[in-house]
Amino acid sequence: MITFQKFQPSCRDALVVTDEHIARLYDIVGDNVFLLPRGERAKSFAFVEALCRWFIAKRLDPSGKVVAVGGGSVGDTVGFACSVYKRGVSLLQVPTTLVAMVDSSIGGKTAIDLDNVKNAVGSYFFSYDVVIDTDFLRTLDDIQMASGRGEILKYRMLDEEINRLVSTGADLDTVIARCAHYKQSVCDEDPFCKGKRNALNFGHTVGHAMELSLGIPHGVAVVNGIRYETALAAKLGLCTEQYAEFWQGETNGFDIYPLTEQMLELTVQDKKNVEGAVGFVLPTSFEKVLLPLDKLKKLLL
Ligand SMILES: NC(=O)c1ccc[n+]([C@@H]2O[C@H](COP(=O)([O-])OP(=O)(O)OC[C@H]3O[C@@H](n4cnc5c(N)ncnc54)[C@H](O)[C@@H]3O)[C@@H](O)[C@H]2O)c1
Ligand SMILES: [Zn+2]
Known part of the structure; x- marks a missing residue:
């Protein structure tokens, strides 16, 4: 489901994943927040593994929900981790780039890159909702x-x-x-x-x-x-x-x-x-x- 509303980053009871830049810009901090690096570098097995280990440490079970706040790099990586962690945990996508709002947060394609092949490993993952808050675009560069x-x-x-x-x-x-x-x-x-x-x-x-x-x-x-x-x-x-x-x-x-x-x-x-x-x-x-x-x-x- 896609909804258009103001996003409140204070979702204390959910696990939030974002990237370092967005976290700094929007003051997204706390024990429930995992930070990925900016951009395409996040789309790797290393960060999917790190995320899954963090989910285990946080005792995330399949009834839980993960919130991905970011562009396509965050969404693709977190989406892939959510699709394989305990065979699937729901995801709320909060797209913060224009690409993510019009495209990557929708449709359930998840992926990471491998050996210089873009989106080499991925999945279709339909357990997701999308909240679009276009105010995020105010900080996006040209x-x-x-x-x-x-x-x-x-x-x-x-x-x-x-x-x-x-x-x-x-x-x-x-x-x-x-x-x-x-x-x-x-x-x-x-x-x-x-x-x-x-x-x-x-x-x-x-x-x-x-x-x-x-x-x-x-x-x-x-x-x-x-x-x-x-x-x-x-x-x-x-x-x-x-x-x-x-x-x-x-x-x-x-x-x-x-x-x-x-x-x-x-x-x-x-x-x-x-x-x-x-x-x-x-x-x-x-x-x-x-x-x-x-x-x-x-x-x-
Ligand atoms: N799954 C899909 O269907 C699908 C569709 C299109 C693109 N993609 C993938 O999405 C990735 C690209 O995603 P993207 O274009 O959203 O970029 P991105 O996620 O790589 O982010 C680009 C940069 O913008 C910064 N940023 C994000 N939101 C910001 C904000 N509100 N204010 C300031 N800076 C912000 C990030 O920190 C990063 O440095 C590619 O890997 C592409 O393959 C996937
Ligand atoms: Zn595209």
Whole structure:
């Protein structure tokens, strides 16, 4: 369930997990608080193990609830720990970044990284609720806001109403609410990503490769992915040149990085791949397309 309300960090009877930066900003302290490092570094077996040990020390049983206050890095890590600890303990996600509000806190995908493979280990975990308090965005820096706007650009290409809201200058809270409910409705229809939910991975094949190799924020990498994958779709005749040019134009306000051969090599580990071919979700059908790496290099470099 997604609710929009002011978050009160004084949940004394719950176990709260956040990151060091958010804890400092919002004075989240106490015996019931576990601190992860900032950003992607949290998404590791080491911190999942540390969390599970802390849950044991706190005598958390499966009837308890964990509160994850943070961005996608906190949510993905805590979500994975909650999904495996005693075979599942409920989670309340309190997203504090724009990416987490419109995307990562919703849908039940959890993951950690391993051996330079993003989201290599993870689970689907549906025992969660989400409380969105957009006041958290007041302290978010411009780079992380741009990252969230990157995911919103993806939604604009998938949902006419989101595109209309953004194009007509609707306020951010309205856009966030529509994106969150849109994602939840797609995930309700296709929880295990067998069909419609795949569309949400648009921009993410190239995006994840660039995120890993450049260390740029997730949504900024997705915008780069949108730009390159839209060009790919046009070259494959899946969309018109005008369509590609329009959406590439919409990426102009973001930081765009050159795509290299080494980055494309990283796509061989993408979760959408089948029998060695690289999996993409491309406009305008937003269905999975498979391409051999050689062909991909020829088309994109
Ligand atoms: N599970 C999913 O469905 C899903 C979807 C999208 C992204 N993700 C994952 O989410 C991760 C990215 O998450 P993210 O973009 O939310 O970033 P993040 O969680 O890595 O946080 C980025 C930075 O923002 C800081 N921060 C967080 N909230 C803040 C606030 N309110 N004020 C000031 N600073 C704040 C953090 O301390 C951190 O330094 C990636 O690993 C990505 O793969 C998962
Ligand atoms: Zn994403």
